[in-house]
Amino acid sequence: MSVYITSTGSFLPGPPIAVDQVENVLGAVHGKPSSLRVQIQKANMIETRHYAIDEQQQTTHSNTEMATNAAEQCLDRAFITREKVGMLAVASTQGDLPAPGMASMVQAELELPEIEILTTHGICSSSIMALKAAWNSLRLEEHEAALVLSSELASRLLKKQRYEAATTSTFAAKRIDFSTEFLRWMLSDGAGALLLQNKPAPKGLSLRIDWIRGFSHAHALPTCMSVGSAGRPDDARTWQDYDTYAQAEQDGALLLRQDVRLLDNLMRMGVDGYLRLVEEGVSKPSEVDHFLCHYSSHHFRNKILEMLHTAGVGIPEERWWTNLYTRGNTGAASLFIMLDEFLRTDEVSVKVGDKVLCFVPESGRFNTTYLQLTVVNE
Amino acid sequence: MNDGEIQIEGGAPASSEESMPEGIVLNPHAQVCLQHLLRVWLGFERDLSKVPLLRRIDLGTYTAEDHQVFLRNLRQQVIEGSRWITRTASSFDRNHSEIRSTIISHAVDEHRDYEMLEKDYVASGGQLEDILNMEKNIGSEALHGFLMHRSSRTNPIDLLGAMWIIEGLGEKMAHSWAERIQELTGLTEDSTRFMTYHGHNDSEHMQRFYATLDSVCVNEEAIKSIVKTAKVVARLYRLQLEEVEYDVQ
Numbered sequence: 357m358s359v360y361i362t363s364t365g366s367f368l369p370g371p372p373i374a375v376d377q378v379e380n381v382l383g384a385v386h387g388k389p390s391s392l393r394v395q396i397q398k399a400n401m402i403e404t405r406h407y408a409i410d411e412q413q414q415t416t417h418s419n420t421e422m423a424t425n426a427a428e429q430c431l432d433r434a435f436i437t438r439e440k441v442g443m444l445a446v447a448s449t450q451g452d453l454p455a456p457g458m459a460s461m462v463q464a465e466l467e468l469p470e471i472e473i474l475t476t477h478g479i480c481s482s483s484i485m486a487l488k489a490a491w492n493s494l495r496l497e498e499h500e501a502a503l504v505l506s507s508e509l510a511s512r513l514l515k516k517q518r519y520e521a522a523t524t525s526t527f528a529a530k531r532i533d534f535s536t537e538f539l540r541w542m543l544s545d546g547a548g549a550l551l552l553q554n555k556p557a558p559k560g561l562s563l564r565i566d567w568i569r570g571f572s573h574a575h576a577l578p579t580c581m582s583v584g585s586a587g588r589p590d591d592a593r594t595w596q597d598y599d600t601y602a603q604a605e606q607d608g609a610l611l612l613r614q615d616v617r618l619l620d621n622l623m624r625m626g627v628d629g630y631l632r633l634v635e636e637g638v639s640k641p642s643e644v645d646h647f648l649c650h651y652s653s654h655h656f657r658n659k660i661l662e663m664l665h666t667a668g669v670g671i672p673e674e675r676w677w678t679n680l681y682t683r684g685n686t687g688a689a690s691l692f693i694m695l696d697e698f699l700r701t702d703e704v705s706v707k708v709g710d711k712v713l714c715f716v717p718e719s720g721r722f723n724t725t726y727l728q729l730t731v732v733n734e
Numbered sequence: 735m736n737d738g739e740i741q742i743e744g745g746a747p748a749s750s751e752e753s754m755p756e757g758i759v760l761n762p763h764a765q766v767c768l769q770h771l772l773r774v775w776l777g778f779e780r781d782l783s784k785v786p787l788l789r790r791i792d793l794g795t796y797t798a799e800d801h802q803v804f805l806r807n808l809r810q811q812v813i814e815g816s817r818w819i820t821r822t823a824s825s826f827d828r829n830h831s832e833i834r835s836t837i838i839s840h841a842v843d844e845h846r847d848y849e850m851l852e853k854d855y856v857a858s859g860g861q862l863e864d865i866l867n868m869e870k871n872i873g874s875e876a877l878h879g880f881l882m883h884r885s886s887r888t889n890p891i892d893l894l895g896a897m898w899i900i901e902g903l904g905e906k907m908a909h910s911w912a913e914r915i916q917e918l919t920g921l922t923e924d925s926t927r928f929m930t931y932h933g934h935n936d937s938e939h940m941q942r943f944y945a946t947l948d949s950v951c952v953n954e955e956a957i958k959s960i961v962k963t964a965k966v967v968a969r970l971y972r973l974q975l976e977e978v979e980y981d982v983q
Contacts, residue, residue: 576780578792589793617914618792621780628776631769659940663772666758666944668765 359494359565360732362557364696365430365549367507368683369417372404373544381407382540383516392532396541405544405684413515419452422547423507424465426692430503430549431466435557438468442499445474445486447506447688450513450583462505472499479581480650481570481718482506483548483688484725488568490552500554507547508687513583513612514540518605525608526587535587538614544684548692556734561699561706563729567638571629573621574721580618581719587613619719626717627660629724634669639728641669645710647676648698650690650717671713677704691716708733758944764951768944770961771898778899778968779906785975791914798919802860805928807978809851810870811877812928815900816845818881822893830889833946850928857924864982873974880970884963891950894943895964899971901932901939908933 373381375397379389408417417425423446431438444463451458457475472493476485483506490502519536522528527536556562584595586607598604633639664670679697686693691714699706712729760768782788787804790796823837855865870878884890907929915926923930951957 573780576784578783578789589795620910621783624776624779628773628780631773631776634769635773660772663768666760666765667768667772668760668762669769 357495357497357554359491359552359554360556361550361563361565361695361729362436362553362555363430363434363551364692364699365426365428365433366547366689366693366696367422367425367429368406368546368693369408369422370406370410372682373407374404375402378405378541380411381409381413382511382514383413385516385519390537390541392534392537393541396538400542400685401681402542402544402684403681406546407511408509408545409511409515413517415509415512417509417545419448419450419507419509419547420458420461420465422509422545423448423458423462423505423549426507426547426549427462427466427503427505430551434551435559436501436551436553438466440501441468441471441503441551443472443474443490443493443502444468445476445490445502445504447476447478447482447486447504449479449482449508449510449687451475452509458507466503468503478688478723479718479720480687480690481716481720481723481725483691484568484570484716484727487550487552487565487727488570491565491568494552494554497554502552504550504552504692505547506688506692508543508689509545510539510543510612510687511545513610514543518611521605522608522611524606525611527608527611535613535615536608536611538616539581539612542685543612543687546683546686546689546693548686548689548694548696550692550695556732558734560733561708562732562734563695563699563712564732566711566728566730568725568727569629569633569638570723570725571625571632572721572723573625574723577621577625577722578615578618579721580622581612581614583610583612585609585613587611614719621722622717622719622724624660625722626715626724627664629726630664630715631669633726639713639726641671643711644671644675644713644728646698646704646706646712647671648691648694648712648714649676649678650694650715651680706731758941758948760944760948761952763953763957764944764948767947767951767957767960770957771895771964774895774961774964774968775899775902778972779902781972782975785972787975787978791911791918794918796915796918798858798921798925801858801915801919801921801925802855803978803980805851805855805858806860806865806868806982807871807874807974808928809848809855809865809868811874811974812848812851814870814874814878814881816841816847818878818885818893818896820845821882822885822890825885825888825890827889830950833891833950836942836946847928847931850931854925854928858919858921861982868979868982871974871977871979873970873972873977877967877970877974880966891956892959892963894947894950895960895962896967897943898960898964899967901943903971904932905936 446459446462459473459475476482487504490504527533586609595604595609710731714727717724819841823834826834912926912929
């Protein structure tokens with residue numbers, strides 16, 4: 357049973373925010389401009405991004421609303437009525453409520469009656485977990501159509517008040533705490549939606565899902581990106597172990613952290629998974645027409661990529677495509693937002709029969725996920 | 735950490751980018767072999783993170799004492815390294831004189847590296863006699879035994895797999911560990927010269943490696959033997975690092 361992506365949608369809140377406006381939205385911590393912002397922004401090369409908070413750091417759209425908006429656009433573009441949707445899978449790093457799952461909240465907004473729901477929890481790769489589960493449900497012929505959403509509202513974690521409240525944290529203690537600030541200038545908000553069906557759309561292009569694979573390396577590698585601990589090697593407490601949430605916040609246990617030193621492992625494990633798929637004959641590099649990568653090629657320019665070319669399995673850079681620079685790094689939502697634009701952009705010519713390889717690495721504890729799509733029409 | 739220089743998503747800083755040496759096109763067997771070798775390396779490198787001593791480098795709890803333990807346990811392998819390399823050279827027959835030349839010159843470059851390591855040990859606060867009196871640990875015994883066995887066979891091209899792992903590790907020491915160890919321990923660069931030294935001439939080493947791979951890896955059998963030896967060496971090298979002996983005998 358083949359399964360197809362027959363419609364897509366996305367939602368990016370508010371206007372595009374340029375690099376020099378970012379700190380106006382997130383707020384300058386204690387009124388002082390960050391000494392790391394320019395350096396980090398220069399490295400990630402993101403030109404514009406969107407936030408679901410305003411310049412007073414008040415939430416303008418909830419995570420549920422963003423996911424719902426992307427879903428509505430996706431369903432509006434679909435050739436089926438929403439009653440046909442039998443399953444809703446929703447991915448996010450953090451829904452509006454810690455419980456229940458975000459899919460429940462989005463289902464209510466979309467008023468989809470008596471459907472099967474799934475909420476996946478993780479970081480960037482949670483979207484691929486949701487997609488894979490929905491794909492498998494259709495392959496098992498349990499449903500004719502499934503809606504898969506991914507939505508991120510990272511800015512609520514990144515606003516100045518979070519850092520100002522962390523009075524006893526490593527962030528407060530150090531003059532510069534790179535690991536705590538790194539993602540502040542990296543992540544932004546948005547949502548994407550994919551409609552999966554057991555047949556292609558009657559008009560226009562659909563994407564057949566050829567395969568989805570993931571390899572997690574948490575068994576070997578330390579945590580790289582996280583929320584919930586104070587970020588001290590000798591302190592094993594997590595946020596719920598403090599007597600009060602207020603103490604956890606003061607100690608910086610609610611700040612988003614990235615151990616930048618460990619990040620090299622992500623690219624290495626990404627290459628390892630890719631080579632594994634090549635070795636198994638699942639992925640054939642010479643057949644890949646488009647490569648959509650959650651990270652941009654400039655992050656990967658190093659020796660290991662050169663080795664891939666020497667080994668005859670490199671993907672030429674002209675086949676890479678991303679909208680990361682203009683839509684921002686929206687974590688789990690990135691790939692769906694990318695696919696939505698990929699099918700509509702004039703920047704790249706998408707033809708029937710084209711193979712699209714997608715790669716979503718998650719630095720959290722090193723989960724690397726891959727999927728291949730083939731462009732079809734009915 | 736090096737807060738002043740951002741390295742994200744594995745990207746090397748622009749200044750250290752090395753471009754692909756022009757004109758290296760590997761034969762199809764060598765290409766497949768390189769694909770497998772890359773995977774062996776990446777798996778090895780990942781699993782090094784599980785080795786308690788090295789995990790502390792990742793977690794930021796590595797101490798000067800750990801560094802002494804590391805160097806003490808590394809020295810025997812470095813000494814024996816020059817032995818298996820020279821034996822490998824002598825095991826190549828007249829039809830492989832080009833490879834023999836390459837290996838001999840490599841052996842000349844590195845056969846007294848252990849002296850540098852001894853000086854690093856003393857600079858780290860260790861006593862010279864302690865490192866001189868150190869025996870091979872269990873993993874070093876296994877690794878050395880395997881390498882001497884393989885290198886004694888005629889035309890041991892599979893040892894290219896061993897060089898891939900050991901050279902790769904030298905590069906990793908230089909680029910990922912040396913500076914980090916200094917930051918964590920407060921030791922000076924005098925304590926990590928052995929590690930740093932191995933980062934020199936990386937791209938030249940790679941070119942030589944590719945050229946040799948291209949010339950010897952010309953069939954399925956060659957791929958298999960090179961990759962298998964790389965896997966064995968990776969496993970035994972990790973064993974050597976897992977079996978580090980903490981107490982000075």
